[in-house]
Amino acid sequence: MIKKLLIALTLIPMISVAQISFTSGNGNLVNASLKSGVAIGVSDMNGDGLDDIIRLNGASSLEIEYQNTNGIFTRLNYGSTSGSKWGMAIADVDRNGYNDILMGGSYNGLKVYTANSSGTNYSSNLLTYQIFVQNLNFADIDNNGTIDIFACHDNGLSKAYSNDGTGAMTENLGLINTASTIPSDNSGNYGSIWIDYDNDGDLDLYISKCRLGVSNPNDGRRVNLLFENDGNNNYSEVAVARGLVPYGQSWAAAFEDIDNDGDLDCVIVNHDITSMILENDGNGTYTDITASSGIATSLDNLGDGGIQVIMEDFDNDTFVDIFITTRNGIHKLYKNDGDNTFTELPNPFPLPYNTNRIQSAAVGDLNNDGFVDVMAGFGSGYNNPSSNNPDRLYFNSGNSTNNWTQILLEGTTSNINGIGARIEIYGAWGKQIREVRSGESYGIMNSLKTHFGLGTATAITKIVVKWPSGNVDELLAPAINQSITITEGSTLSTANPEAISKLRIYPNPTSRFITVETNNRNSNVAYSLYDVSGKLLQANQTLNVNKQIPLQSLATGIYMLQLNIDGEISMRKIIKE
Structure with a gap:
């Protein structure tokens, strides 16, 4: 059912500066000396519509920095989480209006930190010690309107947990069985991402596989997996048939629409072979376009160090760009040229440290100006916080010509965060798509607020939200350069907007x-x-x-x-x- 959508609008002025470049925002933080491991998050934690920062000092001590309207952050230290954490995801699992935090590490406890009724404190709920967490996701796996858990296990079969509707989680292998197609011990699960790769309106799951010390590219412990949903929450493994098995030691993958043709393309970070860009052919199969992408040599030079891949429109020109963090070597930011080619941007981040790479990062709008910012960490190895280089907040310098919109969803029939929803916007650029996700790439949580650059276009024809419930909401001609909160299934009359x-x-x-x-x-x-x-x-x-x-x-x-x-x-x- 299509309804014209009710929206709650917050007008935000657009800033203007230059191209894709960043400046330090550490002066806005209370704790500018914090040093993270791999797990970093960006999300609104107190329900004020502003993205906040969630970090683990020393990879274990939970701190949340709340963004204020004046651009300065307020810090709250929630203390130790009992050991280093490797993965993080954020969502409102109990529908009390405040987001909760999922974290886990190496056999030191997979836990949900549940916000109280005012969002001012958290209580921890242990799910299991029997997992070496790599990546975590919140997703409505059985599409019943509640948010479930998926946890990548490095040393065995990954785990899924059902939400009983109150936020209580129970391990449930029946949600999805992610056993490898090639028989194995089912280890090597590193990155995970829930996406609708075939545009059929349901969630599919892609797992990036890596098993250290295993050199055979056909070993099931290191062959990537794609689980296709048949629409009834039955999953079949189809990665080979869809062209999504690189036969490398893959660390993470990102799915976004690089050419604005209405389907999700893919970037895979590999360690022993060249990292790859794959184009969705429109029917759910993928073609490797790395060689013609303009950055094949640069992707090859990542060596064995790529950790995370993030795709966002950093310059608001309507095309998503590619950002790759690294364990060693130099992090990479590739500008999308709009024709399935990319240009590597030299030194977009000011690095005051004795280092040449960002090891981990999460993104969102951290100064509320309509451009995507970066919260970066400089650890060593895979989850070792730096001994001398604190994390750094990088504000996007923005530009004076490109417009934008940002959309936050509130589900009613669907899960409250709208996780799994597909958002489409239409205008002079044609069509852009985004999906709402919790937990991406490897170990990180990016903002639940979806971001669209509009280029120089001054109008949006319409916004369409396709909810996990099957509801479809449509908003006609919204104003640009603002954040929009869209509530599932609501209506709005615009004859006399002054009244509200x-x-x-x-x-x-x-x-x-x-x-x-x-x-x-x-x-x-x-x-x-x-x-x-x-x-x-x-x-x-x-x-x-x-x-x-x-x-x-x-x-x-x-x-x-x-x-x-x-x-x-x-x-x-x-x-x-």
């Missing part, structure tokens, strides 16, 4: 009542209240004389408040404590 332009709802969260303030205090306001499943609880109620909505009778949880203000419809998420 200064709408305020407070306090939120609340334990007793919500006050509604509008642009015109004489406005006629009616409201309806829904739970997160979409069930109507109160219909077409009138505000009392104090403009307050009583909530005392509601159970603790998340609700959707629909307001009719002089005929204009707006919907907001509210949290009952």
Whole structure:
């Protein structure tokens, strides 16, 4: 069902500077001396719409730096996580309005750190000690509206956990069996990413495989795997048939649409052979275009050091670029030239340290200006924090010509983060696509907010969101250079936007009542209240004389408040404590 979408809009001014380059933002951090291992995250942790930074000092001590509207971060140290962690993913597993953190390491505990009802503290929930975590994902594997867990295991079969709907997780091999097609001990699972590679509307899983000391390229412990979903949550392994087995020691892969033709292309970081760029032929099969990409020699020179690959539109020109971090050698940033070729950019990051490489990184908009920034670490080996080089926040310098939009999803029937949703935007460039993911590449968490560069285009024709539930929402002609929050299944009339332009709802969260303030205090306001499943609880109620909505009778949880203000419809998420 297609509905014209309700949106909550936050206008953000566009900045302008130059091409793809970065400046240090460490002066905005409280703790500029922190040294991470491989696991770094960027996500909104307190529900204010701004990306925050999640790091592990010494690879084990959890710190969250909350972005404020003035660009300065506020630091909270949550303490030790009991051993070095190799992977991180972030999502709201219990639908309480605050994101939770999944972390794990080498047999020292796969744990979910669950946020409390105010998002100010976390409690840890141990799932197992019996895993050497490499990468982690939150994904709705069985598409029942709750967020499940997938954990790559270095030394055996990877693990999956079912969410019971409250955030409690139970190991469940029946969710997906990722045994290798070539019989093996099923070890060597490094990078994992959930994607819809064949455009059929469901999630598929790609695993990058590497087994140290194994030289046979046909050994099942190091042959990459692609698990195709038949639409009924039955998975078949099809990597060879789809052209996605490089027969190298693969560390990580990224899937984005490099040519804006509406399907997901792929970059694979390999250690013993050249890293690869593969084009989706439009039918779910892939062709290696590395040789004609313009960067084949550079990709070959990564040697055995590539760790992560991230694809984002760093210059907002409508084409995703490629960023590769390294264990040794030089990290790489490749600008997409728009014709399936790329140009390596020399020295885009100022490096004040005695080092020539970024070892780990996560990305998001960390100063709220519409350009993608980088939180970088300078560890050694694979998960050893640097002894003398602290992490560094790199702000994207931006440019004066290219526009953008950023989209954050709130699911109702689907999982609350919209993980697994496909977002399409249409305009003068044609069509761009993104997917919402939690846990990518190798060990990292990038922002849940999807980012699109618009180039010099000054309008978006429409935004289409294809939710995991099957719902399809459509927003026509949204303004550019702003962040947009889209709630699944909502509607918006735009005949009189002034009626909701200064709408305020407070306090939120609340334990007793919500006050509604509008642009015109004489406005006629009616409201309806829904739970997160979409069930109507109160219909077409009138505000009392104090403009307050009583909530005392509601159970603790998340609700959707629909307001009719002089005929204009707006919907907001509210949290009952």
